[in-house]
Amino acid sequence: MTDIVVVGSLNVDVVVPLPELPAAGQTVLGSADHWRAGGGKGANQAVAAARLGRQVAMVGAVGDDAEGEWLTGLLAAEGVRTEAVLRATRPTGQAIVLVTADGDSTIAVSSGANMWLSSAHLTPYRELIRTARALLVQQEVSAEVVAEAVAAAGGLVVLNPAPARPVDVATLARVDVLVPNRGELAALTGSPTVPGDADQLAALARSLGTRGPVVVTLGADGALVVTDERQWLLPAQPVEAVDATGAGDTFCAALADALLDGASIDDAARWAIRVAAVTVTRPGAMAAVPRRDEVLIAG
Numbered sequence: 001m002t003d004i005v006v007v008g009s010l011n012v013d014v015v016v017p018l019p020e021l022p023a024a025g026q027t028v029l030g031s032a033d034h035w036r037a038g039g040g041k042g043a044n045q046a047v048a049a050a051r052l053g054r055q056v057a058m059v060g061a062v063g064d065d066a067e068g069e070w071l072t073g074l075l076a077a078e079g080v081r082t083e084a085v086l087r088a089t090r091p092t093g094q095a096i097v098l099v100t101a102d103g104d105s106t107i108a109v110s111s112g113a114n115m116w117l118s119s120a121h122l123t124p125y126r127e128l129i130r131t132a133r134a135l136l137v138q139q140e141v142s143a144e145v146v147a148e149a150v151a152a153a154g155g156l157v158v159l160n161p162a163p164a165r166p167v168d169v170a171t172l173a174r175v176d177v178l179v180p181n182r183g184e185l186a187a188l189t190g191s192p193t194v195p196g197d198a199d200q201l202a203a204l205a206r207s208l209g210t211r212g213p214v215v216v217t218l219g220a221d222g223a224l225v226v227t228d229e230r231q232w233l234l235p236a237q238p239v240e241a242v243d244a245t246g247a248g249d250t251f252c253a254a255l256a257d258a259l260l261d262g263a264s265i266d267d268a269a270r271w272a273i274r275v276a277a278v279t280v281t282r283p284g285a286m287a288a289v290p291r292r293d294e295v296l297i298a299g
């Protein structure tokens with residue numbers, strides 16, 4: 001049986017290390033080294049779950065091009081099932097990832113095939129989505145695809161509303177665990193400001209009407225878990241940050257992994273914090289995601 005079905009994006013990441021992130025209109029010269037890596041929030045979360053030992057199937061789209069072939073092969077090599085990765089009449093999605101030595105990043109994404117995917121494309125895979133123990137979905141695919149996937153789900157639904165975009169009420173009502181960062185939570189609730197205060201974040205989270213907890217990721221500050229009754233802050237694992245790209249994706253996959261084992265939301269968030277901390281200590285996104293044994297060794 002499939003543990004986790006991921007409905008989401010697949011991108012080729014072109015990673016460019018820079019001494020500092022450029023301001024608008026500025027050019028910053030990096031070293032000669034840049035590299036190509038598998039990416040996209042969907043693909044990252046699929047690989048993260050697979051490296052934790054889960055049976056994972058990916059639903060998404062790549063271009064009918066060499067990059068699409070390469071990316072699908074990359075996922076297959078990680079043990080992710082790719083029969084529902086469709087070939088689009090658009091190029092494979094691309095992300096230009098600018099990273100600094102102290103772990104800051106700025107990302108520009110060209111969606112390509114990811115936004116070609118329509119809810120109609122999901123029809124043959126409704127049964128796959130229904131029977132999986134968990135659905136992991138993000139917002140680098142269209143809102144109609146997100147809504148269709150969530151409506152088809154028969155198991156645990158984890159929505160990572162990234163990048164920030166409003167989500168319809170019916171979809172939110174079917175979400176078991178919502179995992180936004182601060183900015184995404186503000187965007188979801190229409191808040192004009194991004195609150196830093198835990199009580200304000202919790203009030204926004206509760207206003208959304210999800211049927212389960214909201215776990216707000218706070219970068220190096222850890223995560224805020226919000227239930228109907230209470231909210232509590234879990235500190236991040238102190239690590240030497242190298243590159244925080246993919247930390248959120250790792251967090252979501254690890255959270256789902258622990259919840260499938262029957263963990264409480266508190267224990268699941270603590271596990272996600274441990275797994276994401278390892279990702280932060282390594283360069284890249286997908287490449288940085290640890291296997292379960294590497295997390296256990298890291299402590």
Ligand code: ATP
Nearest residue numbers: 181217218219220222236241246247248249273276
């Ligand atoms: P991205 O979209 O770049 O993956 P995000 O904004 O969705 O990021 P973050 O909140 O930055 O996600 O990070 C997710 C989790 O990763 C945090 O809740 C935290 O547990 C861990 N994390 C992120 N940055 C650090 C850090 N510098 N040190 C330790 N843990 C970190």
